[in-house]
Amino acid sequence: MPPEEDPVRACPETVGAALAWARTRLRAAGVPDAGVDARVLLRGVTDLDAAAIIARPEQALDPEARTRYADAIGRRETREPVAHILGVREFWGLMLEVSPATLIPRPDTETLVEAALARVTDRRARLRVLDLGTGTGAILLALLHEMPRAEGLGTDVSADAVALARRNAARHGLGPRARFAVADWFDGLDGTFDLIVSNPPYIAGGDIAGLEPDVAVHEPAAALDGGTDGLDAYRRIALAALGHLAPAGTLLVEIGEGQAPAVTEIFAAAGLETVAIAADLAGIDRVIAARAKKELGNPCMPR
Numbered sequence: 001m002p003p004e005e006d007p008v009r010a011c012p013e014t015v016g017a018a019l020a021w022a023r024t025r026l027r028a029a030g031v032p033d034a035g036v037d038a039r040v041l042l043r044g045v046t047d048l049d050a051a052a053i054i055a056r057p058e059q060a061l062d063p064e065a066r067t068r069y070a071d072a073i074g075r076r077e078t079r080e081p082v083a084h085i086l087g088v089r090e091f092w093g094l095m096l097e098v099s100p101a102t103l104i105p106r107p108d109t110e111t112l113v114e115a116a117l118a119r120v121t122d123r124r125a126r127l128r129v130l131d132l133g134t135g136t137g138a139i140l141l142a143l144l145h146e147m148p149r150a151e152g153l154g155t156d157v158s159a160d161a162v163a164l165a166r167r168n169a170a171r172h173g174l175g176p177r178a179r180f181a182v183a184d185w186f187d188g189l190d191g192t193f194d195l196i197v198s199n200p201p202y203i204a205g206g207d208i209a210g211l212e213p214d215v216a217v218h219e220p221a222a223a224l225d226g227g228t229d230g231l232d233a234y235r236r237i238a239l240a241a242l243g244h245l246a247p248a249g250t251l252l253v254e255i256g257e258g259q260a261p262a263v264t265e266i267f268a269a270a271g272l273e274t275v276a277i278a279a280d281l282a283g284i285d286r287v288i289a290a291r292a293k294k295e296l297g298n299p300c301m302p303r
């Protein structure tokens, strides 16, 4: 095998040199955060922690680690996401398995978890939570983690995503309180819920090709494509949400930048009143919370 194709010989022997080599390769491939990704991947494929990587750049990597690192860098050069290469991503402090079946959970979506928890006065109440388009189960599992007596149902149109979410629930001991089902939004679902949450696909179909290849090529269209104007899923969710909200229940959805007025309008036309809009850390409106325009009181769910 020529040296440049032999992963062990391609990757330098010491931590510092390997990092510099990886950074250069990733930069040349157009990876936006080449230095960060080089470090995260090195930690992911070795036992080294962040401090050891910085403090001892002269330490040697064994041949197996160099092979794994060269393989990971080669995959990242093709713009495969770091989370897919490592197979995991942290969300709300929970390490979740990820796969190409669904979206890699994003930090922005923690805004939705925060906004949902802000609507709950008693986290020990036996609340019922529905997560539409659950993907990895990220939102539902974060909420169940914070509310020890709550029970939840996570649904997704992708059977592979549902299987993944189920594994993530088991991984965090939440299996007994989390059910999962394949469903097209509310179709076939029974019952009412105190919290209905969703991070639906909300990118306008025509905009997807212009996204970074990490997203456009490696994440599934079903997780991204919100139809011509990006709002199709909100229309579908709004149509049936009222029938599944418990008295004083709240619907919370993640939205894309600039979508708050349109989603508020879609919800209003379906009898849902927007009661809060939460911004993400960048100050962008990211979550809409809505309630039925008239409802009975529920002591656990204030207005």
Ligand SMILES: C[S@@+](CC[C@H](N)C(=O)[O-])C[C@H]1O[C@@H](n2cnc3c(N)ncnc32)[C@H](O)[C@@H]1O
Pocket (backbone or CB within 6 Å): 101, 102, 103, 104, 105, 106, 109, 132, 133, 134, 135, 136, 137, 138, 139, 155, 156, 157, 158, 161, 183, 184, 185, 198, 199, 200, 201, 202, 222, 223, 224
């Ligand atoms: C933006 S991803 C969100 C995944 C996860 N909830 C999160 O926040 O990381 C949207 C999810 O909705 C699912 N989805 C798309 N169309 C759907 C439909 N018609 N019914 C149910 N789920 C759907 C996708 O498969 C995908 O897992």
